[in-house]
Amino acid sequence: MIADPVTGETLATTGGAAAGLPEAFAYARSEGGRALQAMSYAQRAAMLSEALKVMQTKKDEYYAISLANSGTTKNDSAVDIEGGLFTLGFYAKLGAVLGDARTLKDGAASMLSKDQLFQSQHLMVPIRGLALFINAFNFPSWGLWEKAAPALLSGVPVVVKPATVTAWLTHRMVADVIEAGVFPQGALSIVCGSSAGLLDALTPFDVLSFTGSADTAAKIRSHPVIARDSVRTNIEADSLNVTVLGEDALPGTPAFDLYVDNLVRDITIKSGQRCTAPRRALVPKAVMHAVAEAAAGKLAAIRVGNPRNAETVMGSLVSREQYDSAREGLALLNTEASVLFDGTAQPLIDADENSACMGATLLGVRDADAAVEVHRHEVFGPVSSLIGYKNASHAIDIAHRGLGSLVASIYSADLQWMASTAEALASSHGRVHVVSPEVAKTHTGHGNVMPGSIHGGPGRAGGGEELGGLRALAFYHRKSAIQAPSNVLELVEQHSTELKV
């Protein structure tokens, strides 16, 4: 069932288990795959541009769906809608540069014989299968296009299974581009509702990309097609992202102010329902109180409620289930933290206690070293926990206790401190975002995923890697070392272009 999380109104319903999945998948592979791979990278890039144009004329409808189904304000809907279209356009541009080629060269050729007649060249060719995306509820648009753009550019047909609760927008976008006929038949398919049978329909040359919980990720990895048939899998799961205030950034400094501004923004954008939101805010122990006070002042100004009211700054969580889950998580974190700001008591604008609206909460962890839950339980809502650290190495240790996250950010004016901390955090974070007062106005934001930077993190975060510009194409290609006579390689390279990331 698809509902309005503010009013509770039912918007749409989805069906049960889909029939004929193996046949549908076979059609996607043969018809969709064949048609896509008959095109060059530049032709497929042009196809992405066409899809973008089709959707740009329908943005008002997408915003209306997002408002009704995700309960988000216009600004928060834009993160998903504009973010998705921007990423699609980004890959259309990147792909055009690859020109007439149909395969990619990975690195240079190397000689295998002294007479230079026998060489090796690593080649990347599009996979022979399809790409199945099992997506999360928080980004019905961006979650589709950040995966589908590199897949389709690679010549790989896509089947997307959006999270049911917000499947409407994904469904509408897919229907729009299919109706407009910009993709070959079988290139893009959607399954809404039950996910039964999806994994069973995969074969060894397909790939699977999943965004969701660590529990579901574990089940996916243990499924026979993954465990036995080695279906290539990309997983993005839970993430206890950190944002770190530098030791130099005392109250009153520009870095301190930047930290507080960005913390409040990153907690509240999309009601904290971004996998990149900073769940753990690491600050020098001595300034913890000052940070709490400054952040509380700003959080108090965030009015929560029905996104249809212009007074509302922060809309709803995506469903009542998510609301309950966030409240439970908050209670769990409260066992080892104190409430420094409680927005849940604020009156809601045009919404009642049955809605999924939830004010922001800032917690303060009582004992950084003894705390356990704050490092492993992700509350997927407008919630973050301040943690006081003693020195730089203590901050890094605390960050690593998240056991792998998507993003860490650092705010400071001390260049050396930022450089060494960034390097140390790189081993446990897929992205490290460093902000000095110099880039206050130009930095791209802790929580924003730029399509040119990789998105994914080790360990608890799932160990996956998406985006990163042309790096994303590797997932949809097979790499093979072609060892061959030089005159054969020359022929192979006629259809190939160098992959430069």
Add this chain to the structure above:
Amino acid sequence: MIADPVTGETLATTGGAAAGLPEAFAYARSEGGRALQAMSYAQRAAMLSEALKVMQTKKDEYYAISLANSGTTKNDSAVDIEGGLFTLGFYAKLGAVLGDARTLKDGAASMLSKDQLFQSQHLMVPIRGLALFINAFNFPSWGLWEKAAPALLSGVPVVVKPATVTAWLTHRMVADVIEAGVFPQGALSIVCGSSAGLLDALTPFDVLSFTGSADTAAKIRSHPVIARDSVRTNIEADSLNVTVLGEDALPGTPAFDLYVDNLVRDITIKSGQRCTAPRRALVPKAVMHAVAEAAAGKLAAIRVGNPRNAETVMGSLVSREQYDSAREGLALLNTEASVLFDGTAQPLIDADENSACMGATLLGVRDADAAVEVHRHEVFGPVSSLIGYKNASHAIDIAHRGLGSLVASIYSADLQWMASTAEALASSHGRVHVVSPEVAKTHTGHGNVMPGSIHGGPGRAGGGEELGGLRALAFYHRKSAIQAPSNVLELVEQHSTELKV
């Protein structure tokens, strides 16, 4: 129990479950990891050179162990011993070029702000954990060093668990380099015997590399540390490699002769116990008989038996268990194939019917399209099956029915045929080896794994990727997008060098 596969004599015994694995792993991570990562790439490369020197003085002992424990002739022992040391030396040379750096830059920096003050640079930093290798019985030396060389060069401590049946050589090599003190304490450890508790001792920042059966691979992927904690895993499993004779290569042509020579060599080297051996030999239907006849003539000259006798060309399988398994597999394939050459009836040299010695067998598949087992059951011994194909696209379809293999080779004199077939096979094979008469003397061999080329294949072959020159370092590093002010990035890049593959 470690035994001589020819005489049955017991050579050594191994213990039960190892005690204190979590503590040993913690020591490797903290002491071994810290010491290795305090060094630059060039310093670690020099350390690999030192290890190589130590082992070069002890090669006679390694050959003696291999003779007794693997039942291999000097030539076949060399594939493992010299192959391992060559790969170690190869990485010592590659690593020296990386110089004083401690991290690697992946691609160029890209601007994230118009004023060029905020940039993104993808950085690869050594992982914070250890690398656990669970290795196969056929390469106790090469299997160790092809994995350990890139790991140690990356600054990552290694724990190796060799297959018990041939653990002696791995153990001796590890003991030799540890005794010589060339590696820091905790940098290299070995566990012999039971594998109980090994996976449970892993943590989310470790990596695991496994070479072995698809059954064990499935168990590994379903283990909680892999399924839930996303421990990065590389798997090399079963592989039904193909070798393809071109449509142009009629009997009497140089390409035909090359094909037969190489087929016989690749079937019999190390008694067919190489994961790269050609299990399926694809030839034009019309010349199947001629290939069989020519190959049978050469196979008849391969004398099998005790490798201590100078008359012996092909030694033993690695154990009686492997012998039984190969005989069973042969019986299975026989349900859909005819025996074209039966070397199992040949008299053995200095060995009796209780040894693990087994002559080579060439089968001919009766119906290429109806056959099932030949595409999914790997007989790990001196066995290959001829399969007749109708045309190039039929040959490619048959090859793909292996559902992902390590290597495909092509023999022809038709440049365009070789180029288009190579491109088509690249999507299901990690390596495509192309031989024309021009490179008869210089090509590196279907079955030989060159350290500069990637080793691994999709699907049934496990979906892994090893070697490939500096590409191998990616497995032992975490990639992170560092988004930072330009002056911070400058400091980060001081310790970094560009990764060029």
